[in-house]
Each structure stands twice: as C-alpha cells, then as structure tokens.
Amino acid sequence: MKKPVNHIKIAMDGPAGSGKSTVAQKVAEKLGLLYLDSGAMYRAVTVLAIENGVETNIPELIKLVKNCHIEFSENGKSIFLNSEDISTQIRTPEVNTLVADIAKIQQIRIEIVRHQRRIGEEGSIIAEGRDLTTIVFPDADYKFYLDASVKERAKRRYEELQSQNVNTTLEFVEEAIRTRDEKDTTREHSPLRTSQDAIRVDTTGKTIDEVVDYIISKVSTENYQHRTEKKD
Numbered sequence: 001m002k003k004p005v006n007h008i009k010i011a012m013d014g015p016a017g018s019g020k021s022t023v024a025q026k027v028a029e030k031l032g033l034l035y036l037d038s039g040a041m042y043r044a045v046t047v048l049a050i051e052n053g054v055e056t057n058i059p060e061l062i063k064l065v066k067n068c069h070i071e072f073s074e075n076g077k078s079i080f081l082n083s084e085d086i087s088t089q090i091r092t093p094e095v096n097t098l099v100a101d102i103a104k105i106q107q108i109r110i111e112i113v114r115h116q117r118r119i120g121e122e123g124s125i126i127a128e129g130r131d132l133t134t135i136v137f138p139d140a141d142y143k144f145y146l147d148a149s150v151k152e153r154a155k156r157r158y159e160e161l162q163s164q165n166v167n168t169t170l171e172f173v174e175e176a177i178r179t180r181d182e183k184d185t186t187r188e189h190s191p192l193r194t195s196q197d198a199i200r201v202d203t204t205g206k207t208i209d210e211v212v213d214y215i216i217s218k219v220s221t222e223n224y225q226h227r228t229e230k231k232d
C-alpha cells in the first residue's frame with residue numbers, strides 16, 4: 001500500500017570536517033528540502049555569550065538564550081541572532097575554540113533542541129550536527145553518520161581557511177579538531193555517537209558529489225512532500 005504524502009526527515013551526524021554541511025546543503029538543494037545547520041545554532045549562542053561577556057556566567061547565559069531569537073534565511077545558509085546577520089561571526093577562531101564548551105551545557109541544549117524540533121515541523125528537512133540522529137530526530141526517515149580520518153578533516157578545514165585568507169597552520173587546525181572531537185564525544189549530555197540505525201559513510205578520499213549521490217541513492221522521496229510543493 002502506498003504511504004500517504006508526508007514530510008521527509010533526514011538526519012545526519014558526524015565530527016568537524018566530515019563534510020556534513022556541504023553535503024547536506026547540496027542534498028537539500030537537489031531534493032527541495034529545508035536545510036538545518038544545528039551547529040550554527042550553538043555557534044550563535046556562543047556569539048551571544050561573547051557579545052554579552054557571559055561566557056562563564058552560565059545562569060545569565062541561559063536567561064539570554066531563553067529570550068533570544070535565532071532564525072535562518074530561507075536556504076538555511078545565513079543565521080540571524082535577534083535579527084542581526086551573524087553568519088560571519090559564528091565562524092571566527094574565537095567561536096571555534098569556545099563553542100564545544102557552550103554546547104555541553106544541558107539547559108542550553110534543551111532550548112536549542114526544542115527550537116530545532118519546531119523547525120523540523122515546518123516541512124521536509126535535512127538536518128545535520130552531532131545529536132540529530134540520536135536525540136533531536138530519533139524518528140528520522142533516514143539517518144547518516146559521516147566520518148573521515150582526522151588528517152583528511154584537518155586538511156579540508158585548513159584549505160577552507162586558506163581560501164578565506166585566514167593565517168593558520170595545518171598542525172594548529174588538526175590539533176583544534178582533535179580537541180573539539182574529544183569534547184564532543186566525551187561530554188555528559190548528547191555526546192556525538194553513531195546511532196545504531198544510521199548508515200555510516202566514510203568520506204575519506206571521496207568528492208562531495210560522490211557522497212551527495214550516494215546519499216540520494218539511499219533516499220526515496222516518492223511519497224514525500226517537498227518544500228516547494230503546496231500543502232493540500
């Protein structure tokens with residue numbers, strides 16, 4: 001029997017530099033899905049903490065998070081904090097260093113996950129991060145876990161930073177990724193781990209398009225309503 005027209009939900013997790021964001025954006029474009037970059041939301045909270053000087057004042061930060069507005073642009077690529085576009089600010093080295101410590105705070109995760117689930121109700125979606133397959137959308141129709149060797153992930157990040165004229169070294173980038181991996185996988189609340197029912201994809205040595213094609217080959221959208229389709 002044919003399933004009724006429904007929303008499709010794809011969840012994707014993986015460590016920094018595994019290719020999740022680029023792959024998920026391309027899959028979203030090709031399949032007409034909403035794109036949710038959950039890491040950008042933790043980064044936005046980190047910007048909020050820095051701007052208000054409350055990086056270590058957790059109760060104050062939680063209050064600010066409860067009263068702030070985090071929104072994405074239509075294509076999910078730009079992020080706004082209280083109506084201000086902070087898409088560049090969320091990628092600074094300062095935010096890179098601090099974000100994992102902010103993201104481990106349970107109360108902050110509760111607020112952000114609630115927000116993510118609300119976005120998930122808006123339509124067919126592909127969402128990526130560290131706990132999308134395990135905590136945020138355990139009911140997702142498709143789950144993927146992207147990974148690559150730490151050397152390859154560091155090389156990708158380094159090349160990305162070089163193209164943005166950021167002055168750094170490969171060794172520094174690799175060390176920063178190792179530190180973030182360690183924090184993200186060992187924290188108490190919602191650590192990064194592979195969901196039992198996720199398809200594991202090793203992206204080492206693969207191009208973005210190869211990974212995108214592989215993911216699309218696993219997803220059947222036949223009975224699902226795309227973002228661009230009108231609701232009945």
Ligand code: C5P
Pocket residue numbers: 016017038039040042043099100101103104128129130131132180184
């Ligand atoms: O994906 P991205 O590298 O931008 O994520 C930045 C940080 O945000 C991660 O290192 C992690 O600490 C946190 N994060 C998280 N849960 C998610 C997504 C990101 O804790 N679902």
